[in-house]
Amino acid sequence: MKNKYMPTAISLYMNYFVHGMGVIILAQNMAALAKQWGTNAGGVAVVISSLGIGRLIVLLVSGMLSDKFGRKPFVVLGVFTYILFFAGIMLSKTIVIAYIFGILAGMANSFLDSGTYPALMEMFPKEKGTANVVLKAFISGGQFLLPLFVSFLVASKIWYGWSFVVCIAILLLSVIFIITAGKFPAPNSDAPVEEEVVTEDGKEEKTPGNLWLDGTLFVLYGYISQATFYLVSQWLSQYGASIAKMGDTSSRALISYYSLGSIVCVLVTAVLAKKAVKEISFLGVYTCLSFLSLLLMYLFPTALICSIMSFVVGFSAAGGVMQLGLTVMSSFFPKGKGAITGAFYTAGSIASFTIPLFTGMMASNLANIFLFDVVIALIGFVLAVLITIRYRHLFKSDKGAAEIGKANS
Numbered sequence: 001m002k003n004k005y006m007p008t009a010i011s012l013y014m015n016y017f018v019h020g021m022g023v024i025i026l027a028q029n030m031a032a033l034a035k036q037w038g039t040n041a042g043g044v045a046v047v048i049s050s051l052g053i054g055r056l057i058v059l060l061v062s063g064m065l066s067d068k069f070g071r072k073p074f075v076v077l078g079v080f081t082y083i084l085f086f087a088g089i090m091l092s093k094t095i096v097i098a099y100i101f102g103i104l105a106g107m108a109n110s111f112l113d114s115g116t117y118p119a120l121m122e123m124f125p126k127e128k129g130t131a132n133v134v135l136k137a138f139i140s141g142g143q144f145l146l147p148l149f150v151s152f153l154v155a156s157k158i159w160y161g162w163s164f165v166v167c168i169a170i171l172l173l174s175v176i177f178i179i180t181a182g183k184f185p186a187p188n189s190d191a192p193v194e195e196e197v198v199t200e201d202g203k204e205e206k207t208p209g210n211l212w213l214d215g216t217l218f219v220l221y222g223y224i225s226q227a228t229f230y231l232v233s234q235w236l237s238q239y240g241a242s243i244a245k246m247g248d249t250s251s252r253a254l255i256s257y258y259s260l261g262s263i264v265c266v267l268v269t270a271v272l273a274k275k276a277v278k279e280i281s282f283l284g285v286y287t288c289l290s291f292l293s294l295l296l297m298y299l300f301p302t303a304l305i306c307s308i309m310s311f312v313v314g315f316s317a318a319g320g321v322m323q324l325g326l327t328v329m330s331s332f333f334p335k336g337k338g339a340i341t342g343a344f345y346t347a348g349s350i351a352s353f354t355i356p357l358f359t360g361m362m363a364s365n366l367a368n369i370f371l372f373d374v375v376i377a378l379i380g381f382v383l384a385v386l387i388t389i390r391y392r393h394l395f396k397s398d399k400g401a402a403e404i405g406k407a408n409s
Helices: 006-028 030-037 041-069 072-091 095-123 128-155 162-181 213-242 248-274 279-299 303-317 321-332 337-361 366-394 398-408
Strands: none
Touching: 006 030, 006 041, 006 072, 006 095, 006 128, 006 162, 006 213, 006 248, 030 041, 030 095, 041 072, 041 095, 041 213, 041 337, 072 095, 072 162, 095 128, 095 337, 128 162, 128 248, 213 248, 213 279, 213 303, 213 321, 213 337, 213 366, 248 279, 248 303, 279 303, 279 321, 279 366, 321 337, 321 366, 337 366
16 A cells, blocks of 8 residues: 655665764774874774764663654754764874764764654554664665775775765755655554453463563673674774785675675565564574674685675674663563663673773774674673573563564554
């Protein structure tokens, strides 16, 4: 059926196509930016960390304000803030100024999230999951194409700033349409009265999860899952060039393989989810694959292994595993979806801030950076196993799990 919000939705998706580029654009232009700011790779990594702190500053508040003032203002605010980031990075001459603009990028991400995710669910109330999965695909699409474009600029000896200019141009076209013709539903227009979770005797069932035990496991998982793919997305090209001895174009292509893997995972997960495969079934498998693929890249840093494992780690670590973790968490805490979303993604934002600081201190030895990611991925697998054990314990029957799932739908 024709949906009157489809043109607006396409603009929202294009914003996240650019966001996918924005997440890795500093790392992809690391050499040029280090020279411009008079620093080294470690200094650029510090600037990259500012994106995490910017996201952390406004993440919790922007979501609540979006419910009050509507989605459109926060989408527009997010786009304009992102434009300031891209322009500011090109013009900044010192690492301090660049850090400030990096904070703006993190804030832009939070503004976009607070307006876009709710808006898409309200635009497509019967296809909420699919709407958000497509968003992830656009992010991965941006991460797939940017390294190819940057490689072309480097090979052609063209100014690196064109990669930033293209992002600005797309965002300007998008925000002009959103301001002049964008249509948004009323906030929470899709929200039905939430069903009570009840037992067979008719009594209301308490939240099945333990706040301290399960809550801690999921918050840690939110941090670790973000850290795993964020670290590899920032350092994969440099690892391929320095450790695997790959050429400039080949090493940059690793990010494209990584992004392609995440796109394939989005499609595979969507298909399997429609066949009633539960989210908890993906969690342990994907985190195990992340650990094994990173371990193989560390132990056997050849061009072939890095190319294949880049696809696998993109599939397993960046194809929506965080969203799956949040969905499982909502089964444990069905009556606190807003609070758990804030806590889960705040943990991820802390990872975006702290991981570049840690890796910046190890920038002189890229092998150690990947060993660090191997350890992080192993911790993620352990957490996924513990969460799975808790899930099996709390939801011993398919009937009980189904009741919880119905309450979350």
